[in-house]
Amino acid sequence: MFRSIDKKWQERWEKAKIFEADPDEREKFFVNLPYPYMNGYLHLGRAFTFLRGDIIARYKRMKGFNTLYPFAFHCTGTPIVAAAERIAEGEEIQINNLRKMGIPEEEIENFKDPVYWTKHFSEKMIEHLKATGFGIDWRRSFITTSLNPYYNKFIEWQFRKLKEKGLVAIGKHPVIWCPKCKNPVGDHARLEGEGETPQEFTLLKFEFGDSYIIAATLRPETIFGQTNLWVDPEIEYVKARVNGEIWIISKECAEKLKNQEKDVEITGKVKGRDLLGKYVKAPGIEREIIILPSTFCDPDKGTGIVTSVPSDAPDDWMGIYDLQRDKELCESFGLDWNEVKKIKPIPIIKTKGFGDLPAVEICKKLGVRSQKDRELLEKAKKEVYSMGFYTGVMNDNCGEYAGMPVMEAKEKIKKMLLDSKKADIMYEPSGNVVCRCLTRCIVRIVKDQWFIRYGDPEWKKEAHKAVDRMKIIPETVKKQFHYVVEWLNDWACTREFGLGTKLPWDKKWVIESLSDSTIYMAFYTISKYFNEGTIKADIIDDEFFDYIFLGKKTEKDYGVPKEILKKMRKEFEYWYPFDLRSSGKDLVQNHLTFCLFNHTAIFSEKYWPRSFAVNGWVTIDGKKMSTSRGNVTLLKDHVAEHGADPVRMELAFAGEGVDDANIETQFVETVKERLLSWYDFAVNNYGRGRENKMRIDQWFEAVVNNVIKEVDEAMENLMFRTAIQKGFFDLQRNLKWYLRRCGTPNKEVISWFIEVQTKILAPFAPHISEEIWEKLGKKEFISVSEWPEYREIEDEGILRGEEYIKGVINDIREIIKVTKIKGKIVYVYTAPDWAWRVCEIVEKKRNFNDSIKEVMKDEEMRKRGKTVSKLINQLIKNRIFSEKIDEEDILKESKNFIEKEIGMKLEINKDYDPKNKKSLAIPTKPAIYIE
RNA sequence: GCGGGGGUUGCCGAGCAUGGCCAAAGGCGCCGGACUUAAGAUCCGGUUUCGAAGGAAUACGUGGGUUCAAAUCCCAUCCCCCGCACCA
Structure with a gap:
């Protein structure tokens, strides 16, 4: 079922272009994430971070925001080049890596060329993400490095800006060096000694x-x-x-x-x-x-x-x-x-x-x-x-x-x-390092190495300010950011080797990968114009970017009508700053902080990032994913096996916050069953039921409303595990209780609920939600429908009444369990009116002395002196602070249900009381006698 | 050592900011029951100990303290995880 509907909806979404976002009059929401590196397919760990972006985007879209979620591909640095070289050399390990990813034998040849890596993996990644149901505006995608002349110009512009402001400096720098190849040896070019410095x-x-x-x-x-x-x-x-x-x-x-x-x-x-x-x-x-x-x-x-x-x-x-x-x-x-x-x-x-x-x-x-x-x-x-x-x-x-x-x-x-x-x-x-040419590496001091001056105290001040005005999810990480800003030092931002943008004023250097990816989120706002070829790359210059991003005037002719330029500038102003960047916690201490530094240097304050969300690693059954354990699961394989929705649910439910998220492998099966049974229920019960409305219907409405509120709060903070817990599993449990309670549901209530539940599910399991939505006869996509609205509950007593019934049933069961009697009739005696009056006073006063004083003002109560004080004592001791509910009435309405649950006849407030239990009744806890 | 995060019931994992309704959500596992020819799925109940009437005792790393009341607040202490860089 899952795989067949996946495709259907992915195609429809694409056809309807619902994820392509252009400026309009609505409020916008711009979410993005660190683009992945193009040397392999996505595994579940990365996918987890990306999925958080997709879920929040889908949620915000339903909340009525004009939502932009773009994606791009990182190609900068040495790993791709080194890996391609190894393939060219016919190295077994590297070839096997490709095989393990599922690349067919006849294609391996192609990977001798680094450019092929960037093409292959970016294309495949789009495919895999689409298959997982990601709602991305693909018109804006791009690759980095000089392979993309637009991006290249953009990075050149950025670096000239930094240099103008005196934030780039030249100095010396020790690197691990191969004396034979006469080159620095990055981690991925090493046979031995990864991570040594x-x-x-x-x-x-x-x-x-x-x-x-x-x-x-x-x-x-x-x-x-x-x-x-x-x-x-x-x-x-x-x-x-x-x-x-x-x-x-x-x-x-x-x-x-x-x-x-x-x-x-x-x-x-x-x-x-x-x-x-x-x-x-x-x-x-x-x-x-x-x-x-x-x-x-x-x-x-x-x-x-x-x-x-x-x-x-x-x-x-x-x-x-x-x-x-x-x-x-x-x-x-x-x-x-x-x-x-x-x-x-x-x-x-x-x-x-x-x-x-x-x-x-x-x-x-x-x-x-x-x-x-x-x-x-x-x-x-x-x-x-x-x-x-x-x-x-x-x-x-x-x-x-x-x-x-x-x-x-x-x-x-x-x-x-x-x-x-x-x-x-x-x-x-720091340890033995061997170059892949088998030569033992040494350290060489590279002269004229360029640095970005993150050590600059004035710049740090700005970065701190940027942290302060941001929302960081979870909040605890904020401290971490301040700490990193403080501790960060000058960063060697150029390499002699690898893909990337050449340092504009010193072309022997290539800008390294963490330095050419600090402000590119702004690039998304206009990249679609580049991809459409609206404007030619060779005509773009610094003045162009100054105009688009900094609002400086330009009279230059860029080969396009002025209106187009204006539109691009407007588009940047509309989308920027971004509202959220979702990332793994490993990037706090470099990329995310660099991003802040660079934003403060390049952009005016109103374009500084609004929020970061940070998440932990994904573990599988409590074990870290790693090649050596052989438990690295690729997204594409997992989705092919289970279908998009179960995988999305599995990942979203794996965890939240900076703690590591844990996938329990059997959960994906559980979730499949739950989704399918919800599908069946929704389709078969929509628009059906009885007309009259009962107390239990109101109860269910109240419960659902509470959940909507809680889920909303969780979603806003990317607490997706909580959101699924409450918004799906808890709701389903309550639904079960509701059905058990009333047999046939109220038509209006159940139909409303089916819509609410399906909508809450939609950001997590969009395909099956669309499928249900269609079967309900809806014409629009659920993906762009309106998120359920929370309605204030008028009568809290409804909820308490239901708790009361549950309490009575539990008490009866408890007695049966302990005494092991097999009775036929249960006599229940509710607390008398005067006891309820006492209870209400206690509810207000909350302590013994005040309560008793208040109660004893009443003549009638004074007559009961001892009994009343005993009652107050009990109420306070058991923390029974309840507003009045009509116990007898509630019991009567639920009589049939209770009898069915306990399999005995229920008698309410009869005079028959052989064991003198009646006097034991206190508010919310009726006396019980079984015979 | 510094910075950050943790130690909760068989396991995973909520709760802790706003102390009481917490023997502590939910999931998984396990046990019992219903359904079934049977298995699976589903549903119901149970899952610290004691208890012949809905109760009690012991529990939230350890030891103290504050409080009428502490998983929750304070102090001390032990243990675990992550980062401490130029590597995407």
């Missing part, structure tokens, strides 16, 4: 005659604890002239430094063994320390020489431990064992959870045996380093840094060393 090492310079021995460290703050220097006796180091000084470093290091703005010339060789036992002057502390042998010096990491801080570095401690317990070993290196034994770790940092010497302690704790115990040592290092960094405080023996937290001291000490030329900087990848 350049890491800064401090090079300590140890005076050694007329040269320096150089050791690299990540922890410059530990210089106060240096006791010796480590070299590997088996390694041959080199002497090199580096920026005019003679350095002793590993050969590998010398090569790397050439890429890091150092002038390097190798002039000689030094054997590690020859350095042993000699002394060097340690920087910062200006102490003579001895050079000792170790096995953990890696010539391909840092300089191949390591300074030793046994107090805080497990490696160093084990190195010393190994030597100190082995006289022969020392002597084999020609070392004086007694000198070696003199070395003692120097406590320099107080770390939380550790004593004076964290390294010594952790080695003991983990049972590290020697410096060759690599696995344990790595673990030890990780713990000591991270604890030391985050919780450590410098000891008294650290001079002016005493008492300073390590986090702070680290930077200061580094700076001091650099300023006094006792140290230098070098970068290494």
Whole structure:
């Protein structure tokens, strides 16, 4: 059923162009989302975010807004190019990736061309989204990069604007670099080491005659604890002239430094063994320390020489431990064992959870045996380093840094060393990175790298302001945005490689993907004119965009009538700013915040974004989707299997807020049944029923009205799970109760309800809703019909009356259950009038003293003294604060129903009362006797 | 460590801002019943413990506190998840 109606309605919608939005006199609603990257099909996670956009768009459309929901395709960056290259090279992994997506063998060839990726995936994505029932204005779609000359001009314009305002700057930047390909190596061009980034090492310079021995460290703050220097006796180091000084470093290091703005010339060789036992002057502390042998010096990491801080570095401690317990070993290196034994770790940092010497302690704790115990040592290092960094405080023996937290001291000490030329900087990848050409990558410092200056304090102020005036859904994320704005620093916005727009004033650079996607939501407002070819790309210039987006005057001839230009400007003014951008939470800390920054820089305040909605990841049965788990489900496959509506319901019900949404796999089946049975019910009951109106009809109307109000509220805040819960599942439950209560429904009420329920369902399950709508004889689409209106409930007593019936039935059942009697007749005695009068007073006063005072003003009540006070006590204790309902009347009207429910005869307020139960009755809780 | 979010009944997941109607919605699972030749679907009831009259006791990470009353407020504490970047 689902799949057959999907197509029918998708085609009709398209034919009727109901999702194509152009300015008119109505109020508008513009919703959008971060466009997806064109290197694969949509999986359920992305689809979840996009669907939130579609649901809110459909809802707003029914609410009477002129609703625009556009979509575009991101092609910027290296992944597509890299992947295409890998296909061209015939790499199995990459080819398999395509196969897994379901791309036929004969087509794989095409993917050698990056442009084919952008075409294929964008076309397919449109197909998949349409098949899922997305109501998108496809006339406005576009791809990014220079492949789209219009977009290209737009981004050029944006960057020139930023530059004019001084928000782009040039500087240096370390990147992961392949020495063979002579190119930066992005994540997707790596065989190994995804996510690894350049890491800064401090090079300590140890005076050694007329040269320096150089050791690299990540922890410059530990210089106060240096006791010796480590070299590997088996390694041959080199002497090199580096920026005019003679350095002793590993050969590998010398090569790397050439890429890091150092002038390097190798002039000689030094054997590690020859350095042993000699002394060097340690920087910062200006102490003579001895050079000792170790096995953990890696010539391909840092300089191949390591300074030793046994107090805080497990490696160093084990190195010393190994030597100190082995006289022969020392002597084999020609070392004086007694000198070696003199070395003692120097406590320099107080770390939380550790004593004076964290390294010594952790080695003991983990049972590290020697410096060759690599696995344990790595673990030890990780713990000591991270604890030391985050919780450590410098000891008294650290001079002016005493008492300073390590986090702070680290930077200061580094700076001091650099300023006094006792140290230098070098970068290494944070982990092993291998280029897909099989070469091990290094770090290169790229000069003339361009940055967007998000670090600028004045700009930050504007961004904060933008956050403040926005609605952020959920609200808690607002704080996060302020935090990100504060913490964000200058962003390297250009790359040497990949698809994109060339930096207009320096064409060797390509603008990277997070930087060319910050204000393109404005582009949607006019992109349909480009797609129609109304205006030619080559004629467009900055003045054009200045006119459209900034309202500046132009007299230029753009080859089109002035009216067209004016229309475009008007269109921008009509749609902008956007009302909502829906996104995954991963983009808070980059894209969404960039979007704000750039809006404040380019647009006037009235065009700043109105709201963001942020959602979590999608998990399946509580497990994260991931390739390794093999549970990445593609939208197209899922829809093909279950049909669009069940999938939409499944996703929308999976979760809300920033918490991860969870799909329970069996839910999709449940939902199918529910939808189908609603279809049957709606079609078979519309316009049928009895004419007379009963209390229960009013009750049902009241319940439904309440739900409409609640659903409205939920929808406005994108709380779709709540909306489905209340607007579908709860309503259905209430419907069941209603039918059970009255047998045949009231014609008017049930018909009204069928419309309401179907409409509430429409944003979530639009196809089946349309199908029902048509069967009801409606001529218009439900997608553009009017959302149900909430009507204020006049008589709250109706709802209470029904609760009362439920309560009585439950009480009777409870008694039967506990006593296990099988009775024939139930006698029910309602509370007397005077008790109700007391109840009403209690309802107003809400506490014992005030109530009793009020009640006792009444002569008649005083006569009942004790009974009355007992009653008040009971009412207050049980929180029975009820306005008056006519219990007897309600019971009488529901007599048949109650008898049917409990399978006994019901007698109301008979004089027969053998067990004296009558007096137990209190308002809303009648006395009951079963026999 | 910083920033953010959490710890609820078998599981998932509401509730917590505005304390009481919360033994705590709903879904799933499980148990019993109806229907059926049977299974499935559907419907009804149950699902902390005790209870021969609608009640009571214990429960919302842990320990305190405020209050007539706390899952909800305050304090302390433990644990979990996410982010800490130049990667779409």
